[in-house]
Amino acid sequence: MNRGYIRLWRKTLDSGLLQQHKVWVLFCYCLLKATYKSRKVIHGGREILLEPGQFIFGRRIASEETGLTEREIRTALASLIKLGILTNKSTNKFSIITIVNWSIYQAPEDDNDQQIDQQATSKRPQTRSKEGKNKGTPEEFSGLFASLLSRFSDQEIIQQAFESIASTRKGNRIADTVKLSILQAWERYTVEQVQGGIRVYLDKGYAEQGKAEKYLLGIIRNQNGQEPKGLGEGFKSTGSALLDDAMRNPEKYRPEI
Numbered sequence: 312m313n314r315g316y317i318r319l320w321r322k323t324l325d326s327g328l329l330q331q332h333k334v335w336v337l338f339c340y341c342l343l344k345a346t347y348k349s350r351k352v353i354h355g356g357r358e359i360l361l362e363p364g365q366f367i368f369g370r371r372i373a374s375e376e377t378g379l380t381e382r383e384i385r386t387a388l389a390s391l392i393k394l395g396i397l398t399n400k401s402t403n404k405f406s407i408i409t410i411v412n413w414s415i416y417q418a419p420e421d422d423n424d425q426q427i428d429q430q431a432t433s434k435r436p437q438t439r440s441k442e443g444k445n446k447g448t449p450e451e452f453s454g455l456f457a458s459l460l461s462r463f464s465d466q467e468i469i470q471q472a473f474e475s476i477a478s479t480r481k482g483n484r485i486a487d488t489v490k491l492s493i494l495q496a497w498e499r500y501t502v503e504q505v506q507g508g509i510r511v512y513l514d515k516g517y518a519e520q521g522k523a524e525k526y527l528l529g530i531i532r533n534q535n536g537q538e539p540k541g542l543g544e545g546f547k548s549t550g551s552a553l554l555d556d557a558m559r560n561p562e563k564y565r566p567e568i
Contacts, residue, residue, distance in 0.1 A: 317342045318417055322453065333379055337387040340377050341366070341397060345410050347417065355404050362484055364413025368399070368406045395460045398470050415452055415487055456487065459494035465506050472509045472527065475518035493524050497531065505531055 319342075328335045344366040351360050354367050361367070370381045379387070391397040398409045410417075463469050476493070477485045497505045508531030512518070517526055 315347070320416060331387075331390070333383050334387045334390050336377050336379060337373070337384060338391060338396065340373065341368075341391075341408055341410060342417075344368075345408075345413060345417075359407075361407070362409075364410040364417070365407055368408040393466060395457060395466060400474075412453055412456070412487055452487075452491070456491050456494065459491070459498060463502055463506065468506055468509050468513075471513060475513060476524050476527070478518050479521050479523040496524070496528055500531055507531075 319339075323329065328338055345364050346361045346366060347363055349360065349362050351358050352367065353359075359367065370384045373379070373384050374381045377384070388397070388399065392399055396411060398411060400407045400409070460466070460469065473485065473490055473493075477483055500508075508527060511530050512522075512527045
């Protein structure tokens with residue numbers, strides 16, 4: 312019975328996953344289990360909405376279907392999460408696994424080209440004009456994303472920041488290209504400053520107020536990870552009138568929801 316297919320990118324030959332056989336088995340298993348489109352499923356008597364790249368995960372079932380022990384599953388899963396390849400959102404009844412770059416690696420050709428084109432245009436406008444239709448590849452995108460993500464010692468808090476920012480959107484999700492732009496904005500600041508700012512953002516529940524990445528950036532930028540107070544007093548210009556205005560008036564730039 313034809314049940315479709317997944318893509319495997321040759322870049323994985325350079326990732327080291329092939330040498331970690333149990334991690335590789337679980338990674339491929341996750342690719343095969345993930346849904347390719349938004350759909351609702353019934354699990355434990357409740358309806359759950361799965362987005363592309365997500366699936367309901369259980370160690371016992373995964374063990375039966377892969378041949379790995381539950382302990383091996385747990386260890387391999389921790390490795391994939393640490394590498395930023397997967398995220399795991401757990402409840403007391405089940406877990407939802409999300410493949411971080413699903414929309415880049417597994418999207419239909421047209422969608423994938425459009426996303427990479429947008430990233431290439433914003434990241435390399437001069438190169439774009441010289442090379443015409445030459446587009447950034449998924450490997451380039453993934454490499455840049457992984458490089459920016461790897462500088463943070465607390466990967467869990469970074470994922471929590473992404474999830475909180477996503478909660479300010481109507482669909483409760485943000486594209487990988489948006490995550491990349493956020494990481495690029497954070498690149499100007501130290502790891503301690505970014506992680507400290509995120510803790511303030513999470514502790515104060517700003518996402519619940521609809522305050523997204525621009526407000527978080529204000530926290531990170533203005534007071535070394537402390538809550539911004541009186542941006543109008545003693546505010547130092549960034550050199551960009553638009554960014555200065557966004558820092559002073561974050562609500563003005565809040566996305567429509």
